[in-house]
Amino acid sequence: MSNRIVELEILRYNPETDEEPKFQTFSVPCAEDWVVLDAINYIKDELDRTLSYRWSCHMAVCGSCGMMINGEPMLSCKSFLRDLPDRIRVEPLTNFPIERDLVVVMDDFMDKLDSVKPFLIPREEKTVDEGEFLQTPAQLSKFKQYTLCINCTLCYAACPQYAHNEGFVGPAALALAHRYNLDSRDVGRSARADVVASNAGIWECSFVGACSEVCPHGVDPAAAIQQTKIASSVDYFRDMLIPGRRS
Amino acid sequence: MSRRPYIRPVSKVSWWLSQPRYIRYMAREASCIFIGAYSGVLVVGLIRLSQGAAAWGAFLETLQSPVSIAFHLFALAFALYHTTTWFNVTPKAMPLQFGQTPVPGGAIIGAHYLGWILVSGLILFLVGV
Ligand code: FES
Numbered sequence: 001m002s003n004r005i006v007e008l009e010i011l012r013y014n015p016e017t018d019e020e021p022k023f024q025t026f027s028v029p030c031a032e033d034w035v036v037l038d039a040i041n042y043i044k045d046e047l048d049r050t051l052s053y054r055w056s057c058h059m060a061v062c063g064s065c066g067m068m069i070n071g072e073p074m075l076s077c078k079s080f081l082r083d084l085p086d087r088i089r090v091e092p093l094t095n096f097p098i099e100r101d102l103v104v105v106m107d108d109f110m111d112k113l114d115s116v117k118p119f120l121i122p123r124e125e126k127t128v129d130e131g132e133f134l135q136t137p138a139q140l141s142k143f144k145q146y147t148l149c150i151n152c153t154l155c156y157a158a159c160p161q162y163a164h165n166e167g168f169v170g171p172a173a174l175a176l177a178h179r180y181n182l183d184s185r186d187v188g189r190s191a192r193a194d195v196v197a198s199n200a201g202i203w204e205c206s207f208v209g210a211c212s213e214v215c216p217h218g219v220d221p222a223a224a225i226q227q228t229k230i231a232s233s234v235d236y237f238r239d240m241l242i243p244g245r246r247s
Numbered sequence: 248m249s250r251r252p253y254i255r256p257v258s259k260v261s262w263w264l265s266q267p268r269y270i271r272y273m274a275r276e277a278s279c280i281f282i283g284a285y286s287g288v289l290v291v292g293l294i295r296l297s298q299g300a301a302a303w304g305a306f307l308e309t310l311q312s313p314v315s316i317a318f319h320l321f322a323l324a325f326a327l328y329h330t331t332t333w334f335n336v337t338p339k340a341m342p343l344q345f346g347q348t349p350v351p352g353g354a355i356i357g358a359h360y361l362g363w364i365l366v367s368g369l370i371l372f373l374v375g376v
Contacts, residue, residue, distance in 0.1 A: 015251035071265070097252035105252045138347045160269060163257045207336070208272045223339035230340060 006030045006081055008039055010051070011091040013098045021098060023089075024048075030081050036088065037065055037076040040102075053102035060216055063150030066093050066157065067102055073157035075216045093157040109153050112169050115195045116177035121188030133185040146179030146224060148217040155211035155221050167200040171211035171221035174202060178224035181231070197232040205229075271332075278329035285322040334359045 006028050013021035026047055028039045037055055044051050053076075055065040060078045067076045068091040070084065081088075096104035122133060155171035162168050177196045181189045195201055202225050211221040239245050263269040295306035309315060337359055338352035 013253050015253070016249060018253075021253060021255075094255065095257075097254045099250070099252055138344075141347045141349075142344065160262055160272075163262065164259070206276070208269065209336070209339075210266070210268050210272075212339075213268060220339060222336075223342065226336075226340035227342070 004030050004032075004081075005086070006039060006084075007087045008036075008043065009087065009089045010040075010043070010102070011089075011098075012051075012101050013092075014050075015100055032082060034081045035077050036067070036069055036074075036079045036081065036084070036090065039081065039088075040076060040090070051102075052100045061150060063152035066152045066154050067091065068094055068157065073154040073214050075152060075154070078216055093153060095157050095159070095163045096153070106153065108166070109151075109156060109170065109173070112173045113151065113176065116169065116173045117188055117192050118173070118176040118180060120180060120183065120186050121191060122185055123187045135184055139184040142184075143179045143182035145219055146175050146182070149176060149179075149215075149219050150217060152216065154214045154216060158210035158214040160208055160210070161204055161206060165200075165204055168204040169195060169198075169201045171205075171225070174205070174228065175219060175221035175224040178228050181228070193232065193235075196228060197235075202228045202232065275329065275332045278325040278332075281322040281325035282329055284318075285326070288318075330363070334363075 008026045008028055009023045010026065011021045012018075012024045026043050028042050028047075030039055030042075037058060040051070040053055041055075044053075053065070053067070055077060056062040057064075058077045060075050063075075065076045066073060068074075068089075069076065069079050070089050073093055076090070090102065092098050092102045092104045096106065096108070099105050120133075126133070149172055151172060153172065156162050159168075159171055162170050174196060177192050180186045181192065181196075197203075205222075205225045207222060207226060209222045212219070212223065215221065263273045292306055295302040310319075334356050338355040341355065343350035343355060
């Protein structure tokens with residue numbers, strides 16, 4: 001272990017005793033290859049066992065360790081200490097209520113994700129015995145980037161629209177809706193439209209683009225939302241101009 | 248154990264000062280104010296033109312005042328900022344793909360600049376410059 005001492009200012013909140021959250025600073029001796037999550041695990045193991053936070057995979061896959069690190073939403077298991085200053089401020093993801101310490105309440109996101117039907121809605125159901133729904137590599141490449149979303153909600157923490165409009169369906173859920181809408185095996189676009197193409201859906205987005213900048217997997221929710229705006233505008237005009245199109 | 252989730256307050260007024268990316272966004276949005284104002288100047292110019300040679304001459308005179316020149320420089324700067332920031336995000340809104348190969352974002356942005364130059368050239372040609 002190197003001699004580098006990193007000061008971690010962690011926003012703590014205990015719902016049983018605290019009126020509001022407050023910062024607590026810990027000095028952590030860090031190794032060269034540590035990420036912020038390692039330093040937090042050190043605090044939990046060696047300094048204060050009451051510290052609460054979420055993590056699982058330690059490899060940027062499960063999406064559970066998102067935190068504000070020096071004001072930026074990041075995965076703490078992907079944020080190397082060597083890229084950060086000696087004093088690091090760690091807070092729970094913004095735009096979500098704090099359950100305890102670094103743990104946030106994600107119910108709102110879960111409900112919104114559910115509301116866009118983020119699953120394949122095929123033309124007709126098939127049993128496993130009947131075989132797969134086939135797809136060419138070109139068809140897959142249309143939406144592949146959106147399948148990389150790990151539901152870490154960093155994009156919700158970055159989005160000022162979500163901060164100010166509680167009802168906004170938000171970046172990840174809309175990107176996932178787009179992912180299925182683009183899927184050649186899926187016919188669920190109109191079933192998703194009630195939520196996706198509503199005022200609380202794509203039209204709440206003013207294209208700040210922060211969601212795409214903070215995504216740890218290079219997914220581009222801002223792009224998905226703008227493309228959905230165009231597609232739903234085309235739908236609107238077709239419905240208006242072609243009689244009987246909308247049944 | 249009781250649940251008592253804490254909701255952090257969000258400033259309605261100064262939120263956009265907290266991150267450089269929010270400031271860039273607000274600058275892009277604010278640029279439309281100058282473009283709107285410049286459109287207003289053009290409309291006034293048209294009205295003055297319809298009122299005869301003397302009115303039009305007075306309008307041209309006003310355009311040469313220092314305040315007017317300063318406004319036009321501001322409006323030009325914001326118009327350029329508005330145009331370039333929106334052109335730069337066009338590959339996100341309108342991605343193109345041939346088979347498995349996506350068209351590079353630079354080509355989509357470049358096509359917009361090319362269109363801009365062609366349309367500007369056509370307008371200059373039509374007005375006889
Ligand atoms: S611990 Fe799984 S993403 Fe960080």
